[in-house]
Amino acid sequence: MNIKTLTKKLLALDTKKAIRFIILFGSTAKGKNTPLSDIDLAVYYQGN
Known part of the structure; x- marks a missing residue:
C-alpha cells in the first residue's frame, strides 16, 4: 500500500475529525x- 492510500484510509477512519x-x-x-x-x-x- 502506498503512503497516499494509507493516509486516505486513516483519515476516513477519523469520524470525529480528531x-x-x-x-x-x-x-x-x-x-x-x-x-x-x-x-x-x-x-x-x-480529543477525548
Whole structure:
C-alpha cells in the first residue's frame, strides 16, 4: 500500500475529525524502503 492510500484510509477512519497531523518517518520517509519495509507513522490527534 502506498503512503497516499494509507493516509486516505486513516483519515476516513477519523469520524470525529480528531487527527491533527500524521508524521511519516523511517526508511520510507528517507526513500530507502524495500519490499520488506514497514511504514512508520506517528498520528497526532486531539480529543477525548
